[in-house]
Amino acid sequence: MSGRLLALTIVVVTAVLITVGTLWPIQSASAMAGTGPTSLNGSSGSASPQAAAQSLLQLISRRNWGAAYASLANKSEFSEAEFVRDLTGSYTSLRSYATLEGFDLSPLRAASEEAQFQASLNWSSVVGTFQDVRTLRVIKAGERWQVAWPINREAKIPPQVIPVNYLRWDVIYRGAEDDWGAQDVESPHVRIVAMHPVDRGGGTVILGELMNEDVVPAFVNVKATLLGKDGSSIATEDSFEKICHVLLPKQVTPFRIDFRNVRLSQVDNVRIEPSSILAAASADPVIGVESQKLNPLPQPSLSGQLVNQSGQVVNITHVLGTFYDNRGQIIWVSDQYANRALLPQTPVAFAVSYPADLADKINNYRVVTSTFTVGRFQ
Amino acid sequence: MKQRAIVLLTVLLIAGFDLARAAGRTGLQVPKTVEAGNAFTISTNATVKAALYIVSPAQVLRRDVQPGASVVLAEGDLHNAGHYLALLVTPSSTEKAEFDVVASSQTTAVSFLAKPSRLPVNLPEGISGVAYVFDTFHNLVLKPGPVTFQLSDAGGAAQTRNVATRNGVAWVKMNSAPKAGPAQFQVDTGGVANRRVVQQVPGDPCNLRMSAKRSGERVVLETEPVRDCSGNAVSDGTVITFTQTYNGRSEATVDVPLKRDVARTELPAREGSVISVATGVVMGNEIRMGDVR
Numbered sequence: 001m002s003g004r005l006l007a008l009t010i011v012v013v014t015a016v017l018i019t020v021g022t023l024w025p026i027q028s029a030s031a032m033a034g035t036g037p038t039s040l041n042g043s044s045g046s047a048s049p050q051a052a053a054q055s056l057l058q059l060i061s062r063r064n065w066g067a068a069y070a071s072l073a074n075k076s077e078f079s080e081a082e083f084v085r086d087l088t089g090s091y092t093s094l095r096s097y098a099t100l101e102g103f104d105l106s107p108l109r110a111a112s113e114e115a116q117f118q119a120s121l122n123w124s125s126v127v128g129t130f131q132d133v134r135t136l137r138v139i140k141a142g143e144r145w146q147v148a149w150p151i152n153r154e155a156k157i158p159p160q161v162i163p164v165n166y167l168r169w170d171v172i173y174r175g176a177e178d179d180w181g182a183q184d185v186e187s188p189h190v191r192i193v194a195m196h197p198v199d200r201g202g203g204t205v206i207l208g209e210l211m212n213e214d215v216v217p218a219f220v221n222v223k224a225t226l227l228g229k230d231g232s233s234i235a236t237e238d239s240f241e242k243i244c245h246v247l248l249p250k251q252v253t254p255f256r257i258d259f260r261n262v263r264l265s266q267v268d269n270v271r272i273e274p275s276s277i278l279a280a281a282s283a284d285p286v287i288g289v290e291s292q293k294l295n296p297l298p299q300p301s302l303s304g305q306l307v308n309q310s311g312q313v314v315n316i317t318h319v320l321g322t323f324y325d326n327r328g329q330i331i332w333v334s335d336q337y338a339n340r341a342l343l344p345q346t347p348v349a350f351a352v353s354y355p356a357d358l359a360d361k362i363n364n365y366r367v368v369t370s371t372f373t374v375g376r377f378q
Numbered sequence: 379m380k381q382r383a384i385v386l387l388t389v390l391l392i393a394g395f396d397l398a399r400a401a402g403r404t405g406l407q408v409p410k411t412v413e414a415g416n417a418f419t420i421s422t423n424a425t426v427k428a429a430l431y432i433v434s435p436a437q438v439l440r441r442d443v444q445p446g447a448s449v450v451l452a453e454g455d456l457h458n459a460g461h462y463l464a465l466l467v468t469p470s471s472t473e474k475a476e477f478d479v480v481a482s483s484q485t486t487a488v489s490f491l492a493k494p495s496r497l498p499v500n501l502p503e504g505i506s507g508v509a510y511v512f513d514t515f516h517n518l519v520l521k522p523g524p525v526t527f528q529l530s531d532a533g534g535a536a537q538t539r540n541v542a543t544r545n546g547v548a549w550v551k552m553n554s555a556p557k558a559g560p561a562q563f564q565v566d567t568g569g570v571a572n573r574r575v576v577q578q579v580p581g582d583p584c585n586l587r588m589s590a591k592r593s594g595e596r597v598v599l600e601t602e603p604v605r606d607c608s609g610n611a612v613s614d615g616t617v618i619t620f621t622q623t624y625n626g627r628s629e630a631t632v633d634v635p636l637k638r639d640v641a642r643t644e645l646p647a648r649e650g651s652v653i654s655v656a657t658g659v660v661m662g663n664e665i666r667m668g669d670v671r
Binding site for chain 2: 169183185287290291
């Protein structure tokens with residue numbers, strides 16, 4: 001009896017939700033679904049400023065660049081190619097393969113001939129989401145409204161030859177026909193130079209730093225096992241992407257290992273197992289991290305600019321921030337990916353967030369980067 | 379008289395038993411020790427057709443034996459050193475004998491383990507070498523013999539140690555040289571040699587120092603050639619970290635790999651900031667931006 005009642009309840013609630021969603025859809029959902037009141041005949045504009053902005057963002061989410069560009073009020077200021085490059089990046093980067101999974105429009109001001117909205121574009125990429133915030137100016141042209149797109153022109157590198165002292169390591173391993181006594185190349189020696197377990201959000205987080213103390217590059221990872229009071233293993237995790245995996249000689253990386261379902265009070269001991277293997281690697285590119293600063297609440301973050309000091313385009317940059325208290329102890333590690341390619345000598349902004357409750361405890365910080373360049377291993 | 383008769387009877391009885399046993403005996407005679415790979419003969423004096431089995435943990439042989447004939451094992455038939463059992467089986471009896479096959483005293487191969495393959499310079503007893511001495515048939519030569527270990531560094535200087543094998547194994551520990559570079563680690567015994575390469579690499583940097591020069595809104599930072607405490611150039615690719623702090627907080631950081639012994643980078647020339655240099659856990663000097671011209 002209770003099962004039938006439950007089934008009936010689910011059916012009724014579902015029907016009600018479908019009805020509500022159809023009659024009063026949220027703006028971004030209706031726009032993404034293409035069922036909103038907005039018109040899609042881009043070039044002719046929309047009946048209201050909000051509809052014009054929604055229509056444009058909807059076209060962008062469908063990657064219908066031609067129609068999106070045609071709907072703009074300021075087409076004369078840039079070409080369609082520049083518009084597309086603004087959204088997807090001039091060079092291969094996270095943006096190139098990201099999709100606009102949603103957006104929020106907040107009205108900033110409205111007048112009879114012009115309105116302004118803040119558009120938060122939520123892009124989805126293989127390494128998570130990133131947000132792109134733009135201020136959209138919507139202009140009335142006749143009876144219709146059209147968006148003036150705030151074009152963000154990426155810097156172009158002038159044609160030039162940049163000499164690079166190319167330094168890389170290659171590895172020759174022992175062969176199958178070698179005598180059994182022939183030694184193989186030694187794995188790089190790495191060392192944990194700091195480790196600090198913290199209780200956070202009902203789970204345990206292991207924070208630390210790992211150094212490559214060898215003279216060859218290493219591909220590293222850190223595995224941690226939490227041990228209970230009776231010495232038994234409670235859980236095992238590894239640092240996954242919260243680490244810089246390729247370490248050059250004497251380079252130090254932070255790492256963070258999250259155990260979401262284990263309280264620190266349950267843990268008696270932590271077994272840390274760093275692993276390292278030889279990796280073919282390159283000493284380039286060099287990324288400078290400049291203009292670092294802590295941003296206050298409500299969205300606490302460590303921001304700055306990444307400057308590619310080498311002569312090649314860096315497609316993906318992973319930024320890892322380590323936060324220390326006034327005793328020099330690590331209190332947090334967080335990361336972020338730059339969504340644009342790093343062109344030589346061209347600053348790209350980044351912001352690594354940290355928990356708001358740590359804002360008063362952070363005394364210093366350190367930023368490291370790891371990079372990936374298309375067409376080249378490391 | 380009676381006692382003499384009892385003794386005589388006993389002697390006859392024992393002799394009778396012995397003669398009776400001899401009638402069915404095959405007379406299996408093997409050498410006590412045989413050198414691996416050598417030919418040798420097993421005499422049997424069998425009176426009937428028999429089968430000879432030679433068994434060891436590594437090898438089993440079977441030979442047919444004709445009455446009164448000996449069995450000749452050719453060169454190389456028995457080549458695994460160890461303890462052997464010979465069994466002569468006739469339809470009515472089985473006779474057994476035991477013997478040992480020992481490794482040849484002639485060394486023909488040496489396996490050489492050298493660890494590690496890479497280590498910092500000036501490390502006492504940091505390199506270990508272990509030599510296993512084998513004969514032609516890869517039997518460990520258990521008889522003690524002299525082994526020479528020689529470690530020659532890139533500059534030509536050599537350390538030599540002479541060690542005797544114990545149970546076929548000889549080992550040494552040697553110091554890494556003060557000069558970086560590939561060292562040739564060679565073992566030599568009985569005219570047989572084997573060689574490994576041990577990479578002796580520079581140690582931690584010593585006296586890390588940088589200089590700064592203004593270039594408009596930027597400051598160009600460059601280290602002096604980075605060397606370890608023995609004067610070896612630190613390996614190219616070693617990361618040197620330049621950190622610019624302002625009011626005690628990090629404002630700019632850049633990890634620069636050494637190229638041709640120096641690391642070079644640029645940072646914003648902010649007045650009042652302090653720039654420090656470090657590599658790994660080794661700190662270098664600091665420069666205050668107000669002092670830079």
